[in-house]
Structures are given as C-alpha cells and as structure tokens.
Amino acid sequence: MKERIEICLSGAGGQGLILAGIILAEAAGIYDRKEAVQTQSYGPEARGGASRSEVVISNNPIDYPKVIKSDILLALTQAACDKYVKNLTKDGILVADSSMVTQIPSISAKVYQFPITETALKKLGTKLVTNIISLGIIVGLTEVVSTEAIKKAVCARVPSKVKEVNEKALLLGFDIAKDLKSEKCEDKY
Amino acid sequence: MKERIEICLSGAGGQGLILAGIILAEAAGIYDRKEAVQTQSYGPEARGGASRSEVVISNNPIDYPKVIKSDILLALTQAACDKYVKNLTKDGILVADSSMVTQIPSISAKVYQFPITETALKKLGTKLVTNIISLGIIVGLTEVVSTEAIKKAVCARVPSKVKEVNEKALLLGFDIAKDLKSEKCEDKY
Numbered sequence: 001m002k003e004r005i006e007i008c009l010s011g012a013g014g015q016g017l018i019l020a021g022i023i024l025a026e027a028a029g030i031y032d033r034k035e036a037v038q039t040q041s042y043g044p045e046a047r048g049g050a051s052r053s054e055v056v057i058s059n060n061p062i063d064y065p066k067v068i069k070s071d072i073l074l075a076l077t078q079a080a081c082d083k084y085v086k087n088l089t090k091d092g093i094l095v096a097d098s099s100m101v102t103q104i105p106s107i108s109a110k111v112y113q114f115p116i117t118e119t120a121l122k123k124l125g126t127k128l129v130t131n132i133i134s135l136g137i138i139v140g141l142t143e144v145v146s147t148e149a150i151k152k153a154v155c156a157r158v159p160s161k162v163k164e165v166n167e168k169a170l171l172l173g174f175d176i177a178k179d180l181k182s183e184k185c186e187d188k189y
Numbered sequence: 190m191k192e193r194i195e196i197c198l199s200g201a202g203g204q205g206l207i208l209a210g211i212i213l214a215e216a217a218g219i220y221d222r223k224e225a226v227q228t229q230s231y232g233p234e235a236r237g238g239a240s241r242s243e244v245v246i247s248n249n250p251i252d253y254p255k256v257i258k259s260d261i262l263l264a265l266t267q268a269a270c271d272k273y274v275k276n277l278t279k280d281g282i283l284v285a286d287s288s289m290v291t292q293i294p295s296i297s298a299k300v301y302q303f304p305i306t307e308t309a310l311k312k313l314g315t316k317l318v319t320n321i322i323s324l325g326i327i328v329g330l331t332e333v334v335s336t337e338a339i340k341k342a343v344c345a346r347v348p349s350k351v352k353e354v355n356e357k358a359l360l361l362g363f364d365i366a367k368d369l370k371s372e373k374c375e376d377k378y
Contacts (some may be wrong), residue, residue, distance in 0.1 A: 022207060022229065029231020036232070039254055040211065042218020042225040065228055066254055 004058040005144055006067040009134070010084045011076030011100075013051045016131030020074075021053030023153045024135060024145065028057040031149035037065035050080060057144060072142055073109075074134050075101050076116070085109075095137055097130070112141060112180045119176070119189045120169065129169035132158075136173015141180065193247040194333055195256040198323070199273045200265030200289075202240045205320030209263075210242030212342045213324060213334065217246040220338035226254035239269060246333060261331055262298075263323050264290050265305070274298075284326055286319070301330060301369045308365070308378045309358065318358035321347075325362015330369065 007024065009017045021038045029036035039054040054067040069089045075081035081094075081101045088094060092109040099117040114137065120130045132154060139150045151170060158166040176189070196213065198206045210227045218225035228243045243256040258278045264270035270283075270290045277283060281298040288306040303326065309319045321343060328339045340359060347355040365378070 018211060025229060025231050026235075029235055033236065034232075036230070038229040038231075040214060040227045041251075041254070042214050042227075043223075043250070046215075046218055047222065061232070062230075065230070 002071065003060065004056065004062070005071050006069060007055040007057070007072040007074075007138070007144065008067050008070040008084055008087070009053040009055070009074045009131075010080035011051055011074075011097075012049050012080070013046070015051060015076050016128065017051045017053040017074075017076070019157065020131040020135055021055050023132075023150070023157050024138075025055045025057075026157065027139075027145040027149040027153035028055075031152045032145050034059055035062050037062050039066050041066075050077075050083070052080070052084065072138060072144065074138060076130065076134070077101065078103060081105070093142060095134065095141070097134070112137070114176055114180060115189075116176075119172070123172060123189060124165055124169055126165065128162075129165055132166045132169035133173040133176070136170040136175075137177045137180070138173075140174040140177025147174065191260065192249065193245065193251070194260050195258065196244045196246070196261040196263075196327070196333065197256050197259040197273050197276070198242040198244070198263045198320075199269035200240055200263075200286075201238050201269070202235070204240060204265050205317065206240045206242040206263075206265070208346065209320040209324055210244050212321075212339070212346050213327075214244045214246070215346065216328075216334040216338040216342035217244075220341045221334050223248055224251050226251050228255050230255075239266075239272070241269070241273065261327060261333065263327060265319065265323070266290065267292060270294070282331060284323065284330070286323070301326070303365055303369060304378075305365075308361070312361060312378060313354055313358055315354065317351075318354055321355045321358035322362040322365070325359040325364075326366045326369070327362075329363040329366025336363065 025036040025038035028034045036057045071092050073088045073094050075096045078101050085105050088109045090108045094111045096113050097116040098113040099115040117130045214225040214227035217223045225246045260281050262277045263284045265286045267290050274294050277298045279297045283300045285302050286305040287302040288304040306319045
C-alpha cells in the first residue's frame with residue numbers, strides 16, 4: 001500500500017459523512033496504530049448543502065493534513081461526484097452510490113457503482129446507515145484500514161441503541177465489496 | 190479581529206471535543222458565512238487518551254488548515270494544558286477547566302480559569318455538556334463567532350432529546366464569560 005493514502009467522502013449534508021470520516025480516521029489512528037487526520041471544511045459549498053470529509057492515513061507523521069489528490073473517492077450525490085472526481089488520481093478508486101449518481105464521468109480510475117442508499121433502506125430499513133455501508137464497501141475493496149479496526153471504530157462511535165444495525169451495515173458493506181470485486185450482479189441485494 | 194483565528198480544543202477522549210470543534214466550525218462556516226476548517230489528528234497521542242480538535246476560522250479561503258499557533262486554547266485536562274500551552278500565542282487566550290487543571294504554567298497569554306466540569310454536573314446534572322459550556326465561555330469571551338451562529342450550530346448538531354440541556358449549557362457559558370470578563374467571583378455557580 002502507498003505510504004500516504006488520501007480519501008475524500010463526499011455528498012450532501014445529513015448523509016453522515018463527518019461521522020464516517022471520524023470513524024475511518026479513528027480506525028487507522030487508534031486501532032491500526034497509524035497516523036491519521038480527518039478534516040472538515042466549511043465555506044460557500046457547505047452553505048449550498050454539499051458535505052465533504054477528508055481523511056489522510058499514513059505510516060509516518062502527516063505534514064499536510066488535507067487531500068491533495070484523492071486515492072479513494074466516495075460520491076453519494078451527483079453534484080459531489082461531478083465536483084470531486086476531477087481530483088481523483090488516475091489509478092484511484094471511485095465508489096459511487098448509483099441510487100444517486102447516474103452519470104459517471106469518463107475517468108481512468110477504477111469505478112465501483114452500487115445503489116448504497118437504496119440497499120440501506122431495503123435491507124436495513126433506514127437510509128441512516130448509508131455512511132456505514134459505504135465504509136464497509138471502501139474497506140472491503142481497498143483494505144485501507146483493517147476490518148478489525150473499522151469494526152472497533154464503528155462500535156466506539158455510534159450510539160449504543162443503534163450499534164446493532166450499524167454493525168450489520170458494516171458487514172453488508174464488506175459483502176457488497178466482495179461481490180463488486182468479483183463482478184457479481186447486484187440482484188441478491 | 191484578526192484575519193485568521195486558530196483555536197485548539199484540548200482534553201481527553203470522551204469529553205466531546207470533536208463535536209465541539211465541528212459545532213464551532215459550522216457556526217463560523219455555515220451561519221456566520223466565513224471560511225472554517227476543523228481538523229482532528231490521530232496518532233500516538235490519541236492512543237494515549239488525549240484528544241485535540243483544531244478549528245481555523247478566516248474571512249478568506251484557508252490555505253493551511255491546521256493550527257500553527259493557537260490564538261485560543263481550551264484545556265480540559267492538566268496533560269492537555271501542559272502540552273498545548275506552549276503553542277499558544279503571546280497575546281492569546283487560555284480557558285482552563287479548574288476542575289481538572291490545577292497548575293497553570295506561567296505564560297503571557299490571558300488566562301481564564303473556571304471549574305467547567307464541576308459546574309456542568311452541579312448546574313445541569315451531567316458532565317456531558319462540559320464541551321458546550323466551554324463553547325459558550327469561548328464565544329462569550331472572544332466573539333470568535335456570533336452568539337446567534339453558535340446557538341444555531343449547537344441546535345443543528347446535538348440530538349433533539351438533549352437539545353434543551355445543551356441550549357442551557359451554552360447560555361450558562363455566556364453568563365460565565367460575562368463574569369470572567371468582569372472578574373466577578375465564581376461563588377454564584
């Protein structure tokens with residue numbers, strides 16, 4: 001794996017991307033014992049309803065904490081995809097929620113599409129776990145943090161009342177990643 | 190006010206400093222229509238139980254998102270105070286929770302001491318609002334964001350069940366700041 005990995009989690013306000021960024025950074029920094037920085041920026045974009053959480057993970061101390069070029073981009077809305085895909089590295093990975101992102105720009109990065117929001121609702125009865133399913137997909141596809149670390153980080157951060165559904169969401173994300181890797185069809189979800 | 194204000198919220202894990210940082214950044218970036226970046230770093234310190242949330246607020250786009258020298262430092266533990274006070278500007282402000290920080294290092298910055306955790310428990314029945322009282326004190330003392338903006342940001346972020354106690358905590362923080370400014374004694378709390 002690269003020395004420094006840059007991840008951009010993008011979508012709209014209310015999709016839980018800040019929490020997802022914190023969980024991913026804690027998985028790396030606390031449980032996988034790496035260095036990690038999570039950054040949240042607010043300005044005109046945030047006032048327009050966009051949300052973007054950035055995480056940088058490294059084996060060494062991190063000098064510049066913001067994403068320069070994303071290695072991994074999660075796009076939960078079309079607007080976010082259109083905006084942040086430009087900043088994805090050529091050999092990066094785009095995970096796009098096909099419930100929301102219908103137009104994938106032509107890029108050289110590897111693209112994984114899956115109806116994440118739809119599946120959250122259908123399989124777990126709530127859109128609120130879309131962020132955690134997304135983390136499961138990202139970790140399953142990229143191993144950017146260990147599965148043990150992300151499990152611990154999810155459990156430590158989500159309120160105890162919703163722990164079970166969030167654990168299920170994470171495992172569902174791992175399963176989806178496995179199928180996306182082997183290019184199985186989505187019909188089972 | 191300075192063009193770029195750097196705030197460091199420091200203490201231990203579980204004291205709600207990440208949420209406080211997010212609320213402060215959202216107050217500035219969404220409700221006061223400035224630019225703001227919130228950063229959370231994880232590494233050996235976080236694994237030792239320390240927690241530090243950084244917020245940079247500016248009228249212009251923010252190039253470097255991390256704190257270089259804090260203008261405002263909140264210290265909710267002695268360890269955090271000892272560590273981060275070195276990085277406070279000479280004419281900065283230290284807000285120390287005197288329930289936890291008993292040794293204030295000799296510094297040229299302005300120091301405000303108040304038993305925040307103790308007062309949270311005594312006046313509002315829970316330590317969990319220590320972070321929000323602290324935000325009230327910081328905003329009351331420094332006007333780094335407007336009181337309207339911080340009120341909106343608190344309401345938007347805290348779960349609806351605990352909105353009332355958090356609103357009270359914020360107002361209590363404003364009151365404490367007023368007294369700290371006029372150097373009234375703490376006995377009324």
